[in-house]
Amino acid sequence: MTPLTRGRGRALAAAARTAAARISAWLLSPQVQLREGVHAGAIAGAMDSTGRTRYVYPEITGYYLHWLAEAHTDRARETLASAASNAKDWTARQFEGGALAETRAYLDGHMADWRNDAVFFFDFAMLLRGLCAAAEADLIALPRNLVERLLEELDKFAGADGEIRAARVLGSGAALPARWSTIGGPFEAKACSRVLLAARHVELPAKLSGACERLIDRYAPDTASLALEMLHPTLYFAEGMLLARPDQAAQVAHLLARLLRLQRDDGSLPEAEQGSDLPRSDIIAQALRIGLLLRDLSIEHAPDDRTLELLADALLSRVGANGSVSFRNDVVDREPNVWCSMFAEQALRWYAQWSDGAALPAAEWLV
Secondary structure (H helix, E strand, O other): OOOOOOHHHHHHHHHHHHHHHHHHHHHOOOOOEOOOOOOOOOEEEEEOOOOOEEEEOHHHHHHHHHHHHOOOOOOOHHHHHHHHHHHHHHHHHHOOOOOOOOOOEEOOOOOOOHHHHEEEHHHHHHHHHHHHHHHHOOOOOOOHHHHHHHHHHHHOOEOOOOOEOOEEEOOOOOOOOOOHHHHOOOOHHHHHHHHHHHHHOOOOOHHHHHHHHHHHHHHHHHOOOOOOOEHHHHHHHHHHHHHHOHHHHHHHHHHHHHHHOOOOOOOOOOOEOOOOOOOEHHHHHHHHHHHHHHHHOOOOOOOOHHHHHHHHHHHHOOEOOOOOEEOEOOOOOOOEOHHHHHHHHHHHHHHHHHHOOOOOOOHHHOO
């Protein structure tokens, strides 16, 4: 990897570093992690255009724990440890009744939401990894009982046939819509790869670990030729494969190159290869992170400097004055989005590091 030395590259790296710091400050604010009420410690899952939290949920809390754990040396450890501890305590409270009561907890009381008719493998996997990552960063002591409880829940998604189910319906009579998040598929490689990391800390249920390995092995041979369809879950697959099967990095580079052919002149990417032109911020950040890791590993056919610059520039244009990043920027009332902000902070910070010639973290630290 050759650090950027051109004037444009230096300026962009400096802007990325400044923007990442602004996003980080917003993510550590009370607007993102609730400080009061029954859901104190939880992370905002969705906000309205004024920045008011609509609901909280497990997956994003797992992302947040993982984000806190990864390379935040510019922040006082006490701040990070306090945030991680509060997130862990909220998580523990969600299982006090024996099982997760609802996937999306609305602050204004119960709201009709089909996602509360089920629980999701991906959600629990991200939460598990977040807790383990925070422990690995010495932000919290490993909550062994909670980790084992999550593994019990995750094991229920592994069928007797050795397959991972994306969702489990709660109660009787509920029918889930046909979405990528309910049908399952290659995107679960990210979830499976992170479940398997928990073996560093506790013994995994044999059925669960076997099913995770099986899913990853099923899709590995098709890494380069995988159907793009929705870009967000396709990039989740790429993230999972970089971690679980690093020998597939060259094939991931081919997959990313196919995806980047959809890049527009402003650097943005559509939601799907066909059917949706929605310009999503999380997709830009995901593509930038993967591209940077591939370049850092000197993988052939990784994105060139200009492609990475376009992605970083597109992401910078979406950072608000308060440090938040919205899901999309083509609407008047842009709603702050926490997971987009976490992805963007990591992507821009890594871009600045890479531009300076510094090594990047391993793929396991992708939020």
